[in-house]
Amino acid sequence: DTGSAAAIPINEVDIAYVTPVTVGTPPQTLMLDLDTGSSDLWVFSSLTPSSQIRGQEIYTPTKSSTSQLLNGHTWSIRYGDGSSSRGTVFTDNFTIGGLEVKSQAVQTAQEVSSSFTQEQSLDGLVGLGFSTLNTVRPSSQLTFFDNARPNLDEEVFTADLKYHATGTYDFGFIDSKKHNGTITYTPVQPSPGYWTHSLSGYSVGSGAFQSSQISGISDTGTTLLYLPTAIVTAYYRQVQGAQNSQYYGGYVFPCASTLPTFTFGIEGARFTIPASYINYTRISPTSTTCYGGLQSSSGLGINIFGDVALKAAFVVFSGTNPPRIGFAPK
Numbered sequence: 001d002t003g004s005a006a007a008i009p010i011n012e013v014d015i016a017y018v019t020p021v022t023v024g025t026p027p028q029t030l031m032l033d034l035d036t037g038s039s040d041l042w043v044f045s046s047l048t049p050s051s052q053i054r055g056q057e058i059y060t061p062t063k064s065s066t067s068q069l070l071n072g073h074t075w076s077i078r079y080g081d082g083s084s085s086r087g088t089v090f091t092d093n094f095t096i097g098g099l100e101v102k103s104q105a106v107q108t109a110q111e112v113s114s115s116f117t118q119e120q121s122l123d124g125l126v127g128l129g130f131s132t133l134n135t136v137r138p139s140s141q142l143t144f145f146d147n148a149r150p151n152l153d154e155e156v157f158t159a160d161l162k163y164h165a166t167g168t169y170d171f172g173f174i175d176s177k178k179h180n181g182t183i184t185y186t187p188v189q190p191s192p193g194y195w196t197h198s199l200s201g202y203s204v205g206s207g208a209f210q211s212s213q214i215s216g217i218s219d220t221g222t223t224l225l226y227l228p229t230a231i232v233t234a235y236y237r238q239v240q241g242a243q244n245s246q247y248y249g250g251y252v253f254p255c256a257s258t259l260p261t262f263t264f265g266i267e268g269a270r271f272t273i274p275a276s277y278i279n280y281t282r283i284s285p286t287s288t289t290c291y292g293g294l295q296s297s298s299g300l301g302i303n304i305f306g307d308v309a310l311k312a313a314f315v316v317f318s319g320t321n322p323p324r325i326g327f328a329p330k
């Protein structure tokens with residue numbers, strides 16, 4: 001089997017990408033954020049208080065002839081950005097891009113934090129991290145990828161995220177039309193459950209490449225690129241008027257600034273993030289101050305290769321044994 005579905009930016013700065021999925025019988029369509037930085041599949045639902053819903057589509061298990069309550073099971077998750085949700089669990093038929101998993105654990109939200117309520121075009125998440133991170137108790141549940149894996153033509157899924165445009169998630173195959181040339185693979189450390197791997201180094205603009213092993217996670221559910229402070233300061237030193245703002249919680253700069261590109265290494269390959277991706281957003285609609293797409297990871301305890309980096313490549317998440325991740329130009 002294979003599947004292929006759109007990755008649609010939910011706003012004009014690509015804060016997150018959503019993918020149409022169907023749950024239940026007859027199919028209920030939701031727009032979910034496929035998130036390689038977590039491993040819970042949860043949805044806004046008929047069990048979510050209406051005070052916490054603002055325009056999201058919901059899953060109503062009682063309207064599905066194939067739903068089953070997973071009795072006595074609950075979940076609760078907090079994400080790296082401080083957002084959170086919790087609730088109960090059903091199993092039901094679940095499809096992404098024509099690829100169906102019967103009896104997928106679908107976690108129904110009974111509470112979501114304010115940032116999820118405010119994100120009107122996001123109806124939930126599909127965790128594509130390793131199932132060891134799943135928070136359902138007393139028995140943890142498998143991700144959509146782990147459930148689909150035995151039926152996939154190839155034990156992979158790929159992410160082709162795009163800047164200010166719709167991209168694709170593919171399951172079970174590598175579409176050679178989506179990348180130019182070689183896919184460079186590097187080992188993944190599957191513990192504790194993120195797609196953890198190293199960069200081989202970086203360069204700022206036309207500067208010399210700095211070889212250094214930078215460990216972090218490739219995370220489609222995180223918007224920006226978070227790297228060690230030393231790298232980030234070296235980048236913004238090249239930007240006139242840039243400063244690390246306590247007030248805005250990161251590096252800001254005049255929107256008219258000329259930003260350098262940022263290049264990261266995967267083994268011997270090099271991937272350059274255009275300056276436009278790093279000129280992320282105005283701090284408010286009429287401001288001439290802009291917030292950077294490259295920020296320090298020092299507050300996170302982990303480096304995160306989020307969408308700002310991933311959209312500069314075609315990325316292969318390979319569930320082979322041992323797992324690995326591949327990057328190709330596109």
Ligand SMILES: O=C(CCCl)NNC1=[NH+]CCN1
Pocket residue numbers: 035037038078079080081083219221222302304
């Ligand atoms: O939580 C993380 C970072 C893990 Cl270190 N990524 N996934 C996500 N989903 C919603 C916000 N962020």
